[in-house]
Amino acid sequence: MISVDALAVDLGDERVLDGVSLTVDEGDFVGLIGPNGAGKTTLLRTMNGGLTPRQGTVEVDGRDVHQLSSRGASRLVATVPQTTQLSFDFSVREAVEMGRTPHRSRFDTWSATDQEAVDAALARTAVTDLADRPVTDISGGERQRVLIARALAQTTPVMLLDEPTASLDINHQVRTLELVRDLVEEGKTALAAIHDLNLAAHYCDRLVLLSDCRVLAAGRPAAVLTEPNLQAAFDTNAVVSRHPVTGSVYVTALPDVGVTPGEDVAGRIHVVGGGGSAARVLYLLSAAGYTVSAGALNEGDTDAETARHLGLDLVTVPPYAGVDESTRAAVESKVASADAVVVTDIEVGEGNLPNLDVAAAADHVVLVEERPFEERNFAGAAGTNAYERLRRDATVVDTRDVVSAVQAALGEADPVDGTETSVDGGASSPRRTPSFPHSPSSNES
Structure with missing residues (x-):
């Protein structure tokens, strides 16, 4: 339906697109x-x-859009702009009726x-x-639907949307993309x-990744959203996994660790996590140059997926299963x-x-606390006792201090001034706000 071939576009003296080619079925x-x-918006405008390209062609349904009149192109392509601002007091119906302009003469x-x-x-x-209400009196999410309605009224085979969710809350983002998905x-x-x-990964059939004026990657979301591609395009460290609920490719951007990987770092660290609570920690320790292992974790757990993507040594049990004797022995070996x-x-x-029992036997334990233990204890008195034993000789920190706490434990840095708290959540010094959200599950190992 859409074929873009060797497209180059200049804005003033600046090359914005250079040799861009793509197809949309x-x-x-x-x-x-x-x-x-x-160059995403520039590409859509072209x-x-x-916009007229310096070179290259854009064909929609076999017709070169730059050889057509504006009216002719608008019968093939409808555009939903980035902004939902509509300045005049047109009614919703009048705004949608504007979509019929390409099909009517004066x-x-x-x-x-x-x-x-x-x-x-x-409909x-x-x-x-909302048809009789002024477009200036409705919400941003409603205005976005009005702009999509105007595009639908054009009755074109192709719809281009420029950041259709950029100014919307999560509810309207989902509703907007669900609507587009249904139209497709x-x-x-x-x-x-x-x-x-x-x-994008959840709703789109395919993705096209633009970077440095060119197409860096195109294909199914899993093929495009890879750690190397994200590093190259966005200059960011990220972990790519599968969302535990939707199964879609899921990207988690992670911060820099503040050290050069492998620089004066040597040591083996075992991480006990679950439910996404360890994803950032696994990344930070791995990026800092440590040899990292993890487990035991349930297969399918977010932390298990993160460990696999990072190429870490991993101990797992089946989904929803507990840690049996053989698995415990494997964890004991890692610890x-x-x-x-x-x-x-x-x-x-x-x-x-x-x-927890196995971790408590380690010589150096770093314990991350971001919530009171009573909020995450589903094992009653046995859980409290195990946690108290673990905590007794541990260095207690929040996620942001993990690397420095490990360095201190291994004699690589000054000791970390961990915050001392009781198991019931009482604190003798102020706690910092957690910096990394996670998705806990009461049955995660």
């Missing part, structure tokens, strides 16, 4: 991703005929076909009830610039060979009590 939803300034009367297209667009985007299922072809990589053990802010149930 009929009935596909393709996400256009990339860092700010990569594809709808709004002298045409309003036809039954026009009316049917507008009514269908209002499809669920804004019929009904036969529309859509290309959308999307800044949220996880939303015995480690120079220090890090236990993250995990939820504790009967299934992962052996992890």
